[in-house]
Amino acid sequence: MSRIVAGPFNRVEGDLEITLETGEDKVQRAEVNSPLYRGFERILLGHKPMDALVYTPRICGICSVTQSVASARALADAMGLGMPKNGELCTNLVLASENITDLITHFYLFFMPDFARDTYAGASWFDDIQGRFKATAGSAAAQMLPARADFLHLMGLMAGKWPHTLSLQPGGVAKAIEPKERMRLLAIVAGFKRFLESTLFGDSLTTISQLKSEAELWQWYQQKPWQSSDFRRFLHVAEVQQLHQLGRATDHFLSFGAYGAIDDPMWAAGSYRNGQTSPLEIARIVEDHSHSWMSDSDYPHPPAQGITQPTLDNEAGYSWCKAPRLGQEVVEVGPLARQVVNGHPLMRDMISRHGGNVLSRVVARLLEVAIVVGQMEQWIKQIDPTAPFCHHGEMPAEASGVGLVEAARGALGHWLEVKNGKISNYQIIAPTSWNFSPRDQHEQPGALEQAVVGAPVLSGEKTPVSVQHIVRSFDPCMACTVH
Amino acid sequence: MLNLLWLQSGGCGGCSMSLLNAESPDVLTLFENAGINLLWHPSLSEATGDECIAMLEGILVGDIILDILCIEGSMMTGPMGTGKFHIMGGTGKPMIEWVKALADIARYTVAVGSCAAYGGITAAGANDTDATGLQFDGEMAGGLLGKDFTSQSGDQVVNIAGCPVHPDWVTETLMSIALGEHNDEQLDKFGRPRMYADHLVHHGCSRNEFYEYKASAVDMGDRGCMMENMGCKGTQAHADCNSRPWNGQGSCTNGGYPCINCTAPEFEEPGHSFCQTPKIAGIPVGLPTDMPKAWFVALAQLSKAATPERLKKNAIAEQLIYPPTIHKRKG
Numbered sequence: 173m174s175r176i177v178a179g180p181f182n183r184v185e186g187d188l189e190i191t192l193e194t195g196e197d198k199v200q201r202a203e204v205n206s207p208l209y210r211g212f213e214r215i216l217l218g219h220k221p222m223d224a225l226v227y228t229p230r231i232c233g234i235c236s237v238t239q240s241v242a243s244a245r246a247l248a249d250a251m252g253l254g255m256p257k258n259g260e261l262c263t264n265l266v267l268a269s270e271n272i273t274d275l276i277t278h279f280y281l282f283f284m285p286d287f288a289r290d291t292y293a294g295a296s297w298f299d300d301i302q303g304r305f306k307a308t309a310g311s312a313a314a315q316m317l318p319a320r321a322d323f324l325h326l327m328g329l330m331a332g333k334w335p336h337t338l339s340l341q342p343g344g345v346a347k348a349i350e351p352k353e354r355m356r357l358l359a360i361v362a363g364f365k366r367f368l369e370s371t372l373f374g375d376s377l378t379t380i381s382q383l384k385s386e387a388e389l390w391q392w393y394q395q396k397p398w399q400s401s402d403f404r405r406f407l408h409v410a411e412v413q414q415l416h417q418l419g420r421a422t423d424h425f426l427s428f429g430a431y432g433a434i435d436d437p438m439w440a441a442g443s444y445r446n447g448q449t450s451p452l453e454i455a456r457i458v459e460d461h462s463h464s465w466m467s468d469s470d471y472p473h474p475p476a477q478g479i480t481q482p483t484l485d486n487e488a489g490y491s492w493c494k495a496p497r498l499g500q501e502v503v504e505v506g507p508l509a510r511q512v513v514n515g516h517p518l519m520r521d522m523i524s525r526h527g528g529n530v531l532s533r534v535v536a537r538l539l540e541v542a543i544v545v546g547q548m549e550q551w552i553k554q555i556d557p558t559a560p561f562c563h564h565g566e567m568p569a570e571a572s573g574v575g576l577v578e579a580a581r582g583a584l585g586h587w588l589e590v591k592n593g594k595i596s597n598y599q600i601i602a603p604t605s606w607n608f609s610p611r612d613q614h615e616q617p618g619a620l621e622q623a624v625v626g627a628p629v630l631s632g633e634k635t636p637v638s639v640q641h642i643v644r645s646f647d648p649c650m651a652c653t654v655h
Numbered sequence: 656m657l658n659l660l661w662l663q664s665g666g667c668g669g670c671s672m673s674l675l676n677a678e679s680p681d682v683l684t685l686f687e688n689a690g691i692n693l694l695w696h697p698s699l700s701e702a703t704g705d706e707c708i709a710m711l712e713g714i715l716v717g718d719i720i721l722d723i724l725c726i727e728g729s730m731m732t733g734p735m736g737t738g739k740f741h742i743m744g745g746t747g748k749p750m751i752e753w754v755k756a757l758a759d760i761a762r763y764t765v766a767v768g769s770c771a772a773y774g775g776i777t778a779a780g781a782n783d784t785d786a787t788g789l790q791f792d793g794e795m796a797g798g799l800l801g802k803d804f805t806s807q808s809g810d811q812v813v814n815i816a817g818c819p820v821h822p823d824w825v826t827e828t829l830m831s832i833a834l835g836e837h838n839d840e841q842l843d844k845f846g847r848p849r850m851y852a853d854h855l856v857h858h859g860c861s862r863n864e865f866y867e868y869k870a871s872a873v874d875m876g877d878r879g880c881m882m883e884n885m886g887c888k889g890t891q892a893h894a895d896c897n898s899r900p901w902n903g904q905g906s907c908t909n910g911g912y913p914c915i916n917c918t919a920p921e922f923e924e925p926g927h928s929f930c931q932t933p934k935i936a937g938i939p940v941g942l943p944t945d946m947p948k949a950w951f952v953a954l955a956q957l958s959k960a961a962t963p964e965r966l967k968k969n970a971i972a973e974q975l976i977y978p979p980t981i982h983k984r985k986g
Binding site: 177178179180181182183185186187188189205207208209210211214215216217218219220222223225226227230231232233234236277281282285286288289306307308313314317318320321322324325327328329330331332333334335336337338339341344345346347348350482484557558560561562564634635640651 | 663667668669671673678695697699701705708746776783818819901912930973
C-alpha cells in the first residue's frame with residue numbers, strides 16, 4: 173500500500189487535495205480535503221439581513237447567482253414574501269444563464285482537457301481529441317469562449333453583470349424587462365442555441381432532450397461520424413475508455429427541485445434510491461463535524477441550529493468541510509441527481525444499468541443544457557413587460573427562513589435566523605459539501621471518497637488520470653464547499 | 656514572451672470567471688497576441704498536482720522565469736499568523752508562504768480583485784481568518800508583503816480592484832505590462848490602474864437625468880436615481896462601469912441596483928446597510944466626489960423644485976410610465 177497526496181487539483185473551482193492509498197494498481201482508500209477556510213457563516217453574523225444579498229453571492233464566483241437565489245429565498249421565507257410571475261420568470265432565466273454557462277464551462281474547459289493529456293497519446297481517438305480539447309490551445313475553447321461571452325449578455329441585461337449581481341431580490345427582480353429587452357433576450361438565446369446545435373450536439377436541442385434510453389443514446393451517436401460534434405466526441409471516448417465503469421458512488425441521489433415556482437418546480441424535489449423516489453425531507457438534513465476542523469464534533473447538527481467554529485484541535489479532522497448527511501446517509505447531488513429524481517427516462521435507464529458514474533454524470537449535464545436552453549425561450553416569451561417584477565416587504569426583527577435551490581452542481585441550502593433585526597445565525601450547505609464531504613461519525617466516506625475507490629492507477633502516476641476524471645465528473649466547487 | 660502565473664487563495668474565483676467573459680477577442684487570443692504565456696491558471700491549465708508543483712519549484716529555483724504573478728483572493732494569514740486557513744493543496748505549505756516566495760522573484764506582482772488588493776469581502780465582519788491584501792490591509796498600506804515591497808521591476812503591487820474585476824481591467828493592465836509601459840505612475844494612491852480608476856461609475860450612468868433633478872428611487876427596482884435613498888455610491892466610486900459595460904450592456908445601476916463601490920478598500924464594511932443611504936438631517940452623508948457640500952445642498956433643493964412630472968413619476972416606477980413628450984415643429 174502506498175500513499176499519494178494529490179493536489180493542487182485545478183480545473184475545479186477553488187483548491188482541492190486528495191490523499192489516496194493505493195495498492196494492486198488501484199485506489200484503495202481516499203480522504204478528500206478542502207484546504208481553504210474563509211468563514212462566510214461567521215462573516216454574516218451581526219449584519220443586517222438584507223446585506224446577505226451582497227455577501228452570499230461572493231461565496232463563489234461560479235455559483236454566484238445560485239447563492240443569491242438561495243439567500244433571497246431564505247429572506248423571502250423569513251419575511252413571508254411572495255413574488256410576481258415576472259419575478260419568477262426572470263429569476264429562472266438568470267439562474268438558468270449561470271447554470272448553463274457553468275455546465276458548458278465544465279465540459280469544455282474543466283473536464284475534456286484531461287483526455288488531451290499525453291497519457292492517452294496511443295489511443296485511436298487521441299489526435300482529434302487533442303486538437304479539439306488541449307488545454308488553452310485546442311480549437312474548441314476558441315469557439316466556446318466567444319459563444320459563452322455572447323450568452324452571458326443575457327446576464328448583463330437582466331442582472332447587470334456576472335458574477336455578483338444584486339438584481340435577485342426576495343420579492344422578485346430589481347431589473348424590469350422592457351419590450352425591446354425582451355426581444356434582445358430572445359436574440360441572445362437564439363445565438364447560443366445555434367452554437368449548441370451546430371458545435372456541441374450536432375443536432376437539435378429537442379432531439380437530445382427527448383432521448384429516452386441508453387440504447388437510443390447510442391443509436392443517435394452512431395447516426396453520424398463521432399468527429400461530427402463535441403457530444404459525439406465525448407461519447408466515443410467514453411465508449412472506448414469504458415467511462416461507465418469509473419466513479420460509482422452511493423447511487424442515492426438528492427435534489428431540491430429546480431426552476432419554476434418554489435412550491436411548484438419544473439424539476440421535482442426529492443431523493444431516489446434503488447428505484448424508489450422519496451419526498452424531500454429537509455428536517456432529516458444534518459451536518460456532521462467528526463472529521464472536520466470544526467468544534468462540536470461529537471454530534472450532528474441540523475443546519476437551522478448549525479455551528480461554525482473552526483479549530484485545528486479536532487485530531488480526527490482532515491478537511492474544513494463539514495459532512496452533510498440525509499439522516500445518516502451519504503447522497504450524491506448534481507445534474508444527474510436532478511434528472512434521476514425528476515424521472516428523465518434516459519438518466520433513469522442509465523443509472524439502472526451502471527449507476528452514477530463518469531459517463532452518466534456528463535451525459536446528464538449536457539442533457540440539461542439541451543432541455544433548459546429550449547425552456548429559456550419559453551420563459552422569455554412569457555415575460556409581461558407591463559406587469560410587476562418585484563414585491564417589497566419588511567423583515568421582522570425576529571424571524572427565520574430557509575432557501576433551497578439547485579446550482580449547476582446540485583442542491584444548495586441557506587438557513588437564516590434573525591434576532592434584534594440582525595443575522596444571528598446563517599448556515600450554508602453547498603452541493604460540493606455533499607459530494608466532497610469527509611467521513612462522518614460512523615466512518616462512512618463521502619460520495620467522492622467512495623467513487624474513487626477502485627480507480628485504476630497506472631505505473632508511475634502521481635495524480636492518477638482516472639481519479640482526475642472522477643473528481644471532475646462531479647464538477648466540484650471548492651469555494652462553495654467550505655464557504 | 657512573458658510568463659504569467661495565476662494563483663488563487665481566499666476568494667471566490669469570480670475574477671477568473673469574469674476574465675473568461677473577455678470579448679473582442681477572447682482571453683486566450685488576447686494573451687497570445689500580447690505575448691503572454693500562461694504558465695499556469697487554476698481554471699485553464701492542464702497541469703495538475705505533481706505537474707503543477709514541479710512547475711512552481713522550477714520557478715523558485717530559477718529554471719523558469721516568472722514575469723507576472725497574478726494573485727486572486729485574500730491572503731489568509733490566520734490562525735495566529737500561521738496561514739493554515741489555506742494550505743495549498745498537495746504542498747503542505749501555507750499559500751501565504753508560496754506567495755511571498757514567488758512575489759520575491761516575480762518581475763511584476765498583480766493583485767486581481769479587491770480581496771487580493773485589500774482583503775475585500777473575505778476580510779468582512781470580525782475577520783477571524785486575518786484575511787488581508789497583498790500590499791494593503793484595507794486602506795492601510797502594508798498587507799502580506801509590506802508597504803515597502805517592490806517587485807523585481809522596482810514597482811509596487813498593481814491592485815486591479817473590483818468585486819469582481821471587469822475582464823478588460825485585467826487584460827488591459829497585463830497588455831500595458833507586456834508593452835513595457837507600466838510603472839507606478841500608472842497607479843492611483845490605492846494602487847489601482849488609473850486607466851479605469853480615474854473614472855467614476857457615475858460617468859455614463861443611464862439614470863443621469865434622474866440624478867440631475869434628484870428624482871429618486873425609493874424601492875429596489877425603481878427607475879430613479881439611487882443616490883438619495885438606495886445607498887448608490889456611483890458618484891464616488893472609481894471605475895468605468897457605466898462607460899464600459901459589463902457582459903455586453905450591463906452595469907450594476909443598469910441591473911436595477913446601487914453601486915456598492917467595490918473597487919474601494921473596505922467596501923465590504925460600509926458602516927450602513929448596502930442598499931440604504933445614510934443621512935444626517937435628511938442629507939446623504941456621502942456626497943458626489945469633488946462637490947462642495949453647500950453647493951450640493953443648494954443645487955439639490957433647486958433641482959428638486961424643478962423636477963419635471965415625467966421624471967417624478969418614472970423615478971418611483973418599475974416600468975416607463977411617462978414617455979418623453981413629442982414636440983412637433985408645427986403647431
